[in-house]
Each structure stands twice: as C-alpha cells, then as structure tokens.
Amino acid sequence: MKVDIYERVWMWGVAVVLAVFFISTAVAAYGRQFHPPSHIETIDPRTALTDPRMAPQGVSVDADGRVHVRVVGVTFAWLPAEATVPAGTPITFHLTAADVVHGYQIVGTNGQAMAIPGYISQFTTQFMTPGEYLIACNEYCGVGHHMMAGKLIVVPQEDWEPPTASQSPALETEEVAG
Known part of the structure; x- marks a missing residue:
C-alpha cells in the first residue's frame, strides 16, 4: 500500500512528539526522582x-x-x-x-x-x-x-x-x- 509523503511526515512527527513526551516524563519521574517535598523525610x-x-x-x-x-x-x-x-x-x-x-x-x-x-x-x-x-x-x-x-x-x-x-x-x- 502506498502512503502519501505528507501522511508519512505527519505520522512520524506524531510518533516523535509522543516519544519525547514519554521520555521526558520517565526521566523526570525516575531519573531525577522528582517527588513532593514531603516525600523526602518520613516519620512514624x-x-x-x-x-x-x-x-x-x-x-x-x-x-x-x-x-x-x-x-x-x-x-x-x-x-x-x-x-x-x-x-x-x-x-x-x-x-x-x-x-x-x-x-x-x-x-x-x-x-x-x-x-x-x-x-x-x-x-x-x-x-x-x-x-x-x-x-x-x-x-x-x-x-x-x-x-x-x-x-x-x-x-x-x-x-x-x-x-x-x-x-x-x-x-x-x-x-x-x-
């Protein structure tokens, strides 16, 4: 099946944007350990x-x-x-x-x-x-x-x-x- 060049560009563009969102969220949550300030110190x-x-x-x-x-x-x-x-x-x-x-x-x-x-x-x-x-x-x-x-x-x-x-x-x- 032949896909028009404009459709292909849009599909790849959407895929790249989704990948950037996913990677930036993963880095912020797991790589840098961003948590609420109260998460740092716990107490019984x-x-x-x-x-x-x-x-x-x-x-x-x-x-x-x-x-x-x-x-x-x-x-x-x-x-x-x-x-x-x-x-x-x-x-x-x-x-x-x-x-x-x-x-x-x-x-x-x-x-x-x-x-x-x-x-x-x-x-x-x-x-x-x-x-x-x-x-x-x-x-x-x-x-x-x-x-x-x-x-x-x-x-x-x-x-x-x-x-x-x-x-x-x-x-x-x-x-x-x-």
Missing part, C-alpha cells in the same frame, strides 16, 4: 512527639544560628500552642501530625503547609513585622477542628532571646471540651 506518627527530629517541639537555634520551629499537630491542638520568633530572620518550620491530616496556616502571611501523618513537611518564611499571628488549622480534622489554633509571636530582633538547651519548649495545649 506514633512516635512523632518523641522522635529526635521533632523533639522538643518549639523554637530552637542550630549551630549555624538558623532558627527552627518544630510543630506536631495532634487531636485539635498544635504542640506547642505558642512560639516566639525574631522579626527579619528566616524561620524554618518543621511540621508533622500524630493523628490525621492538618493544615498549618500562619494567618496573614505566606506561611502554610500540610501536616501529614508519616511525613515531615518543611517551609521557610520571614516575618518583617513584629506582632502576634494566629495559627489556624485550615484542613478539616474532626469535630474540634474550629478549636485548633495557636499563636506565633514575632518580636523585634534586638528583643528576642534565643532559647538555651535548658529552656526546652513546653508541650502545653489548651484542653478541648468534648
């Missing part, structure tokens, strides 16, 4: 509160002077419920959940991530304006979801006192009736 949700990567919860400063906030979402509470950080400094938040999926949102800022059982989510943000910021759960997590709130206090850099090793953050939460 049953031991999230005591795992060395997430304990103690709260604000800490590493050897390089970087500020970290470790937060665990539990049934209708954030641990810790309150944290104080310096203004004008990049702050890295590390989040996980011990029970169900929670959404960690620092209201009025670009700070937001999902706290998913089994994964440690991470984001870095900087607060230029001192003040108090509401931390809300923006993912429905059960009947007490509306009570799941916290507070982030941003103080001027010169007023901030970094926590010392002896000042491990408290694991205080508010009791939720129900």
Whole structure:
C-alpha cells in the first residue's frame, strides 16, 4: 500500500512528539526522582512527639544560628500552642501530625503547609513585622477542628532571646471540651 509523503511526515512527527513526551516524563519521574517535598523525610506518627527530629517541639537555634520551629499537630491542638520568633530572620518550620491530616496556616502571611501523618513537611518564611499571628488549622480534622489554633509571636530582633538547651519548649495545649 502506498502512503502519501505528507501522511508519512505527519505520522512520524506524531510518533516523535509522543516519544519525547514519554521520555521526558520517565526521566523526570525516575531519573531525577522528582517527588513532593514531603516525600523526602518520613516519620512514624506514633512516635512523632518523641522522635529526635521533632523533639522538643518549639523554637530552637542550630549551630549555624538558623532558627527552627518544630510543630506536631495532634487531636485539635498544635504542640506547642505558642512560639516566639525574631522579626527579619528566616524561620524554618518543621511540621508533622500524630493523628490525621492538618493544615498549618500562619494567618496573614505566606506561611502554610500540610501536616501529614508519616511525613515531615518543611517551609521557610520571614516575618518583617513584629506582632502576634494566629495559627489556624485550615484542613478539616474532626469535630474540634474550629478549636485548633495557636499563636506565633514575632518580636523585634534586638528583643528576642534565643532559647538555651535548658529552656526546652513546653508541650502545653489548651484542653478541648468534648
């Protein structure tokens, strides 16, 4: 059977385009290991509160002077419920959940991530304006979801006192009736 030259060109063109799509998808998925950021670090949700990567919860400063906030979402509470950080400094938040999926949102800022059982989510943000910021759960997590709130206090850099090793953050939460 004789195929016209234009049909042959179109068939080969389509075959080449499909091959390029397939190869680029395979390279992105398998060759470069592109995955969601939370895929990188896993954690056992049953031991999230005591795992060395997430304990103690709260604000800490590493050897390089970087500020970290470790937060665990539990049934209708954030641990810790309150944290104080310096203004004008990049702050890295590390989040996980011990029970169900929670959404960690620092209201009025670009700070937001999902706290998913089994994964440690991470984001870095900087607060230029001192003040108090509401931390809300923006993912429905059960009947007490509306009570799941916290507070982030941003103080001027010169007023901030970094926590010392002896000042491990408290694991205080508010009791939720129900």
